[in-house]
Amino acid sequence: MSIPSVSSGLKKYKGKWTKDEATHLLKRTMFGARKQDVEYFSEKSLRKTIDELVDGMEEVPQPPINNYNDDNYTDEEIPLGSTWITATKQNGMNSGRRRNSLKAWWVGLMLNQNRTLREKMVLFWHNHFSTEMVNVDNGIWLYKHNVLLRQYALGNFKEMVRAVTYDPAMLKYLNGNNNVKKAPDENYGRELQELFTVGKGPGSHYTESDVKAAARVLTGIRIENKILPEAHGIFDVGRHDDTDKQFSAFYGNAIIKGKKGKEGEQEVDEMLNMIFAQEEVARFICRKLYRFFIYHTIDENAEKNIIEPLAKTFRKNNYDIKPVLKELLSSQHFFDIANRGCIIKNPLDFTVGLCREFEVQFPDSTDYVNQYGLWLTLQTQASQMQQNIGDPPNVAGWPAYYQEPQYDKIWINSDTLPKRNVFTDKMIINGGYARATKKIMIDPVQFAQSLPDPANPDTLINDSVKLLYMMDLPDKEKKYLKEGILLSGLKGMMSDHYWTDAWNKMATSPDDAANKKDVTTKLKKLYQYLMNLPQYQLC
């Protein structure tokens, strides 16, 4: 099949602004497009919507807590229900439990996200500055790393790179902590260039000697960890290589003069200035944003019409990310009909998005043990579908965002597609996921009730399709949904009013248990079917 290229550019989108456009925008910039959010934004202008998504102020979330005391372990220092980010003791019994608490907390933040881009950008940067919790291990460092991603998610990228360079979790993960003048460890020096800044695109030509030189500049940065909660990165003069560092022609043959004593730390900033002087940095990040928010393949048109001008905007704004996101997300290209529905949902979009779009209820904070437990249940599901938040497969992040030619198709294979169907089936027809006395599952009647005219089978189907899919469903399928599911078994299957009667009877005769069960069962089958079709995998 040959797919036409999309030639629209970065000019501001001036077309119609309806619920369809808002749904497209929200499915990409939040986890799922909830009906109430679609309605909220579709009543504002596009400009106001983008401003609110990008500039919206948010309070720092409450930190993760001890939800983990159990039969085998009681945290002597941190009481149940209190945050563990102040803990001074870490050991083999609490580190895994705290990592799980952190993952649950993170999924909780996605589920309860505000109407802003922040949570999606935290995921974007997590994929970009990939670290693995299982390697870093220390829950407090990991929490600090997460706070860092949040703090800079919509901030200045260059400042973010500097902060990441001193971040304890990253210093542990890429061995910066062991990088000393006697025998430098090249791990961070390499990934700083290959994965975090100039990348591996056609315009990036850093060399192996640049990797070695960068590692030497970075010698001395280590984790200062006297009291656990205050762990931070410092520059340790005694470990720094104070000789000159020669870089390649790609960096204009720059020499970073070796500096003795505390001044050695200035070399780090000189090097970051040298790296950020490369135009390729902005292109590299813009390409990543494109793959994350628009489409996996960047063809010649996209490179010319989107990446190049967007990268200019990035540089012009000294690497502030907000103007770039606003330009991209308000563009004709973003709203081009050809670019809608063409991303395969990542597992977090799939699982968290489902819960948000169907308004699945989780226990509230008074029952934090079950609340965290069920957040973690959802996290485990996404993990089995190959997106384990906090533990990407390696330092490059998830292959769906870089592996040619498959890209996001990698999420879907003979192992993960059935897992996705097991999950949606469980949430709608197979009893949901339970923890102690609490349970998460879809309430299909409540969802249908939230639609404008659920008594009419055609509008019920149409409105459901509009909320759940980015594309219309062929009439043949809609006919099956109506006749094969909603009207099946009802007398005179071809007459709509049998569904209308059954639906209305729920309100007029709430005690008619048989009718209620019948309507519920039909709605369950309807939504089960809609979530089993491949259309549901796209956003």
Added chain:
Amino acid sequence: MNRKEFLKKAAIGGVVLPSFLNGISLKALAGTPLMNALNGYMNDDRVLVIIQLAGGNDGLNTVIPFDQYSTYTAARPNIALPEDKVLRLNGFDGTALHPALKEMQALFNDGKLGIVQGVSYPKPNFSHFRATDIWMTSSDSDKIVSTGWAGRYLNNLYPEFPNNYPNKSMPDPLAIQVGSVVSTTFQGPAFTMGLAISNPNSFYNLIEGKVNVDSPTRWGEQLDYIEEVGIKTDQYASVIKQAALKVTKQSDKYPAQGKNSLADQLKIVARLIAGGLRTKVYMVNIGSFDTHAKQVEDADRTTGNHAKLWQKVSEGINAFMDDIKYLNVADRVMGMTFSEFGRRIKSNASGGTDHGVAAPLFYFGHNVKGGIVGNNPTIPAIATVNDNVPMQHDFRSVYTSVLQNWFYLQPADVQNVLMGQYPVLQMV
């Protein structure tokens, strides 16, 4: 696909099935070179198992140049393995194995495991991701190729896949990836040739009666892919389940389930092979070979992260070799390891090693030629941070040997698949 299109595709792939040749019967073609070639393809039941060691294995602490112990120790003062603990190899006094490779030592001495020294490629790349792509796509270092080498091989054998598959002549998946992500190695020109399986006993019935929307759009193309995966999964689920059910007992040499992820994966592979699947290539993997830091324990250097990994590999391969013998499929199975690169000769101060060039690769099977292909690398008297183990063999020579001498692929086709001609090594 109409007949004209098929012939065009088939010609690109290099295999033309006789029944399509304008009605010329199979009998008339018997004994012709074409038929001999076809016999090689179609009647062959040989299997390749690829073990990916992700992260870049430190070859010098895996296969130790025993004849250069002083320079080896000098280059890696903090991680060198003790001379009296490494494992010696019969008939190869100059080379030894890491103490964790106990079972692999026995297989080697038994002639069932071989080593290819110094495997890499010209202009080596030190990035995990680019280097992995180069190995999987079998491309030159400076060329970007989007299909995998095994994917191209399978496309050569089964050119129209996925159209009209499964079918009578190939009812089974062409390639199986144990796990949940299909490797680039299996990527074909149009569709992945690999099927991902994490548990051969449990398959979920996917919905029937999908609507082929056939929209020439970006979303339409994604939708087609998802539908195709669904259809293929359903079609192959029952053959895989049946194959798994046929095997009720396996070797007792496997560690308990969950103790060694590689052994668990190889156990599934043995089961499916013995269950009768005609799948040609399997891929399993184990990670964390990126040992920049603390690859040995100071107190006892024969232990530590690198030792733990190799103990898993050694145990896993050994149990698998025992199992395929027990299940009577030993003769038609060979396996090989690979890692995206080796590591530097000189160790770093973190008690680890940084990304390097060449490394040894292992191959095994009851029908392989054991021994060592190539020589120990030479360790310089004073190793610097720039010193690397040089290439002796291009990794595509390994692929060439497997395709040509194990799978009996014709040399011209081998060159086609690997996009070049490479010397054959004495592996099989």
